[in-house]
Amino acid sequence: MTTSARTATSFQQRIETREARIGIVGLGYAGLPLALAFAEAGFPVVGIDLSDGRVQAVNDRRSYLVDVPEERYSGIEGSLTATTDYSAIADLDALTICVPTPLSKTRTPDLSFIISAAESVAAHLQPGQLIILQSTTYPGTTEDVVLPILERAGGRAGRDFFLGYAPERVDPGNRTWNLHNTPKLVAGVTPECRARTEAVYGTVVNDIVPLSSTTVAETAKLHENTFRAVNSALANELALMCDKLGISAWEVIDAAASKPFAFMPHYPGPGLGGDCIPVVPHFLSWRLREYGYTSRLIDAAHEVNSSMPGHVIQKVADALNDHGRAIKRSRILLLGMAYKADVHDTRESPSLEIFRQLQLRHADVRYCDPWVPVLDIGTERHLSVAWTPDEVRNADCIVMLTPHREFLEDPHWHEARLIVDTRNVLPAGQGVWPI
Numbered sequence: 001m002t003t004s005a006r007t008a009t010s011f012q013q014r015i016e017t018r019e020a021r022i023g024i025v026g027l028g029y030a031g032l033p034l035a036l037a038f039a040e041a042g043f044p045v046v047g048i049d050l051s052d053g054r055v056q057a058v059n060d061r062r063s064y065l066v067d068v069p070e071e072r073y074s075g076i077e078g079s080l081t082a083t084t085d086y087s088a089i090a091d092l093d094a095l096t097i098c099v100p101t102p103l104s105k106t107r108t109p110d111l112s113f114i115i116s117a118a119e120s121v122a123a124h125l126q127p128g129q130l131i132i133l134q135s136t137t138y139p140g141t142t143e144d145v146v147l148p149i150l151e152r153a154g155g156r157a158g159r160d161f162f163l164g165y166a167p168e169r170v171d172p173g174n175r176t177w178n179l180h181n182t183p184k185l186v187a188g189v190t191p192e193c194r195a196r197t198e199a200v201y202g203t204v205v206n207d208i209v210p211l212s213s214t215t216v217a218e219t220a221k222l223h224e225n226t227f228r229a230v231n232s233a234l235a236n237e238l239a240l241m242c243d244k245l246g247i248s249a250w251e252v253i254d255a256a257a258s259k260p261f262a263f264m265p266h267y268p269g270p271g272l273g274g275d276c277i278p279v280v281p282h283f284l285s286w287r288l289r290e291y292g293y294t295s296r297l298i299d300a301a302h303e304v305n306s307s308m309p310g311h312v313i314q315k316v317a318d319a320l321n322d323h324g325r326a327i328k329r330s331r332i333l334l335l336g337m338a339y340k341a342d343v344h345d346t347r348e349s350p351s352l353e354i355f356r357q358l359q360l361r362h363a364d365v366r367y368c369d370p371w372v373p374v375l376d377i378g379t380e381r382h383l384s385v386a387w388t389p390d391e392v393r394n395a396d397c398i399v400m401l402t403p404h405r406e407f408l409e410d411p412h413w414h415e416a417r418l419i420v421d422t423r424n425v426l427p428a429g430q431g432v433w434p435i
């Protein structure tokens with residue numbers, strides 16, 4: 001990077017003229033679409049990832065994510081290269097960190113990826129560079145964790161380098177809301193840090209929402225996902241209550257949703273999945289425990305949502321029992337292992353837990369998922385069976401878990417003996433058990 005990039009004016013100019021070189025650390029679900037968006041906007045972009053496979057795939061213009069079709073590479077006006085070598089940072093004007101932030105089994109945030117990425121960035125930090133954290137994380141991470149790492153290497157934020165936070169809000173598989181038309185929350189550890197972060201994202205996102213601090217931006221992201229988790233828990237609890245009342249939770253929710261204000265429908269299902277909604281609220285509750293505060297709604301929502309796979313198993317047991325059978329030795333076909341329709345992602349998918357629990361009860365379990373041809377559960381590898389009338393006919397019980405379009409476009413329901421429907425995709429009737 002040239003020293004001219006140090007002043008605010010020259011930074012803005014380099015953004016406007018697309019001379020600024022942009023880096024993305026972590027080329028996953030969040031980082032790769034962002035790298036492509038900047039390259040499409042005309043910037044020279046460098047992706048940095050520890051995975052040789054992903055780096056090679058980007059350099060070969062091969063797709064490895066469902067949301068990134070290979071055709072996207074042909075629309076690049078700037079350039080996109082990838083490397084495993086952090087020394088590439090030395091040439092950059094701005095860099096976004098999009099590395100994973102998992103939770104441990106005890107629901108403690110694992111910041112090791114952020115810390116490792118920040119340390120690698122710090123080792124190559126240049127005067128005037130803008131570093132933006134985009135990973136989802138607990139309130140205070142940017143200022144308490146990333147800032148000290150960078151300041152140890154590069155002087156003062158807002159003067160010698162710049163640090164912002166701009167959380168990822170993408171919803172994989174969503175065809176309406178994408179990176180460009182989903183407003184971007186943007187904050188900085190100083191006003192100049194925020195202004196530079198706004199300038200960078202303003203080139204690829206239509207609407208920027210500037211915030212007063214990185215802690216507000218971190219917490220806003222967690223609140224969005226907590227809203228989903230708590231409302232999903234409400235819908236799941238309604239399903240459990242309607243089950244006892246003998247009425248359809250979906251009919252109740254649709255009736256409530258006819259009110260044109262103050263109601264946003266959420267629907268029941270087999271449990272929460274994906275690496276955001278089931279995980280992210282715990283960043284907030286974990287952080288608040290340090291202040292002696294217990295987040296009651298987050299904990300209650302987790303309890304209800306994580307009970308749903310067990311409820312589905314009970315439904316399977318009841319449905320089979322009604323037909324004079326036990327789970328043991330019954331042939332059970334699970335439809336959909338991805339956590340939601342029309343994506344490949346099985347992270348945190350409740351279907352995995354349902355598969356495991358049925359195996360423990362000695363069922364003959366198989367699955368069909370056109371989006372997940374191979375599935376590793378523990379040390380076992382399973383292959384998807386084909387979506388055929390024979391598979392449906394030969395199952396003692398079918399469990400609809402993920403309503404992929406293939407199942408709905410080519411239904412073989414009339415061949416089924418018994419269906420437990422966790423998604424309300426089948427009309428209630430003989431042989432169909434709603435959850």
Ligand SMILES: NC(=O)c1ccc[n+]([C@@H]2O[C@H](COP(=O)([O-])OP(=O)(O)OC[C@H]3O[C@@H](n4cnc5c(N)ncnc54)[C@H](O)[C@@H]3O)[C@@H](O)[C@H]2O)c1
Binds near residue numbers: 048049050
């Ligand atoms: N996936 C989503 O839909 C989504 C949505 C909202 C927010 N997020 C958040 O975005 C962040 C990234 O998630 P993701 O889904 O893109 O993860 P991912 O696992 O798909 O990709 C992360 C990438 O980072 C790379 N990586 C890990 N450590 C690295 C390091 N030190 N240096 C360079 N590369 C490194 C990995 O090899 C991987 O390619 C997380 O905080 C996640 O919570 C994701």
